[in-house]
């Protein structure tokens with residue numbers, strides 16, 4: 001069996017490794033447009049900020065490793081430019097081999113999503129950068145390390161924008177974060193996210209909400225940003241982080257069914273509408289696990305799982321992907337903010353009635369040193385089924401959100417939260433863990 005994989009990072013690399021484990025004899029060829037496969041996208045902001053000090057630590061697996069460990073034919077600098085599904089072939093443009101065709105028995109597409117770069121006046125400035133991969137990282141770090149670069153304007157208060165704001169601040173830059181919506185970090189509700197916003201401001205980040213970009217203009221060594229309100233800002237460096245779109249342009253003429261924004265449409269087995277063609281990762285549309293509506297949630301965990309499921313199905317197993325909860329987490333200086341499932345906005349849009357409770361427990365027994373308060377929000381239906389949770393605090397937020405996320409995945413209710421028996425000794429928790437407490441208060 002000959003399997004081709006397009007894209008060598010989260011979805012693609014997981015699919016390749018899984019397929020090899022399931023099938024020792026398959027011929028597996030992995031195409032990656034760039035120089036790097038399996039790099040740590042999620043670590044890039046922390047390398048720019050200096051927490052991760054060694055560039056090579058970002059390369060989780062090199063093409064040579066992957067070839068040697070899994071016997072996978074890894075072809076970097078090889079872009080798949082066309083799919084001819086009728087003849088089960090792709091067209092590849094390679095730096096070393098020219099343009100050639102490769103046939104397949106099965107194909108997995110995991111091309112990911114690219115940063116949005118809308119057609120705003122002045123957007124082509126060399127000082128306006130986006131962050132997706134290692135070359136982008138080198139470009140940003142190159143500028144940041146230059147003498148005289150002292151200020152940055154981040155456009156977009158999503159995860160990448162907020163992580164970049166923190167990391168550039170840690171590098172001593174004057175940082176302004178601009179968000180067109182009333183609040184940063186869309187997965188969180190307003191009542192929770194204000195705590196994160198306050199923390200950014202406390203660390204000297206200038207936060208501008210409710211104001212989008214109208215235009216950019218190159219000045220001598222700076223860029224001037226004009227906002228919708230006509231307010232003008234100048235920065236030595238601009239990071240554009242206003243979201244992503246699926247990198248599926250090369251598939252437009254292929255006969256593959258695409259969603260309104262270009263996402264690949266797949267079924268539970270990660271199969272597309274074309275025979276023997278599977279897809280995974282940021283480029284696919286998924287089912288929202290809570291509302292059961294179609295959505296797209298670009299996160300590394302789902303991408304890895306979907307790649308694995310595509311491989312399972314190609315190898316003859318019957319694995320299914322049941323939807324994405326959007327469980328996510330971010331560090332905001334000393335704080336952790338995490339969320340899982342639906343927030344209030346999503347539930348209102350889906351017309352699902354819900355209840356909300358907030359609690360303010362401490363991370364572990366208050367008499368044991370370094371116990372910190374956290375705010376935990378639980379959202380649930382009339383029958384007690386849990387729809388979502390959000391947490392923010394200094395310590396222990398990740399654990400509580402992960403526990404609630406697990407309960408959601410298993411279809412659990414607030415009563416289940418009260419029954420969970422969680423690990424307790426004073427340095428770690430309380431006899432009534434915050435998750436149990438959330439259940440009691442919600443009951």
Ligand code: FAD
Nearest residue numbers: 007009010011033041042079080111112281282298299300
């Ligand atoms: P990608 O990882 O984007 O990989 C797709 C690859 O396909 C790319 O290398 C691309 O070059 C290649 N490719 C595309 N088209 C072609 C073609 N035609 N031919 C050949 N190759 C092609 N997620 C989290 O869950 N937690 C985090 O903390 C987090 N932090 C992030 C931080 C940053 C800065 C970024 C950019 C993303 C972050 N993410 C995070 C998101 C996460 O990285 C993605 O969800 C995940 O990488 C998606 O995997 P993928 O395989 O779909 O796509």
